[in-house]
Amino acid sequence: MTSRHADVEPGRAIELPRDLERRLGAFRGLVRRIKITEAACGAVCGLLVAYLVLFVLDRFVETPPWARVVIFAAAVAACAAVPAALHRWVWCQRGLDQVARLIGRRFPSMGDELLGIIEIVRGGSAAGPSRALCEAAVAQVAERSRACDFRLAVPPARPWLWALLAAVPLAVTAAVMAAAPEAAGNAWARLLPWRRVERFTFARIEPLPTRLVVPHGEPAALTVTLGGDTRWWPPQATLRIGRQPPLVADLAEGAYAFEVPPQIAAGPLAVKVGDARSQTRLDPVHRPELERIEAEIALPTSSGRAACGRTRGVGRSRR
Secondary structure, three states: OOOOOOOOOOOOOOOOOOOHHHHHHHHHHHHHHHHHHHHHHHHHHHEEEEEEEHHHHHHOOOOHHHHHHHHHHHHHHOOOOHHHHHHHHHHHHHHHHHHHHHHHHHHHHHHHHHHHHHHHHOOOOHHHHHHHHHHHHHHHHHHHHHHOOOHOOOOOOOOOHHHHHHHHHHHHHHHHHHOOOOHHHHHHOOOOOOOOOOOOOOEOOOOOOEEEEEEEEEOEEEEEOOOOOOOOOOOOEEEEEOOOOOEEEEEEEEEEEEEEEOEOEEEEEEEEEEEEEEEEEEEEOOOOOEEEEEEEEOOOOOOOOOOOEEEEEEEEOOO
């Protein structure tokens, strides 16, 4: 008597139907493309937003080092989305059993059945009735899976939204680089907080002295001159001394002439010309006064008078 399973090759492993394996692979590839696209768009969006924030801040103030560190950290955090997505959706979804569990989130019953036949296939070869039952179970689940659209099991995703979020700062950055390439390049260099890169300004002013001495209690004049390499000639400039009301001067022949009111106390002095900023220290001092004078007079001997004499004058001198 011949068994009906005698023609089964006992050493041959049980395999998943090629159609089911292809569909599982296509689902895995779809999930990877969507999630990596989202992560890449998020990284681009975060990096460019951080860059644009620094660019805008540099147009108004000298961005402090701590702010540059915060902006750089935000850009790094956004870029970290890419390796995180690669780990979660590529490395952690490399096996078919992991793909089946992902499908099981949307279709629990189908996910369990897929895990079951994957375990059967992993079990290796079988012989006799056991092998026939295993192959029948694999074929049955594969047939039922055709009615299930695996694409509906893709985790919640909004790739088009992330693409739009990345496209907006990308377009703005491209416009900035086309309109002001020097300022744009300067902001890229300053995005790295450990680099000591001077802030680019369209308006350039001649450096102020480190200490500006003015007469104590008297008005004084201060002229701020635009540099020869300036690219912007603002019609007005502003000067502020400590917390006093700001002073405004108009542009005249490439310079701004300020009338500084009488000052009696030292304090910081800040000048704002367009996007350029400069600071110095204002130091009111008393005018020098003569406190004492001495003179020694030597007369010629032919005059018959004393050979020398001494005169003294008394006064004050303050500085």
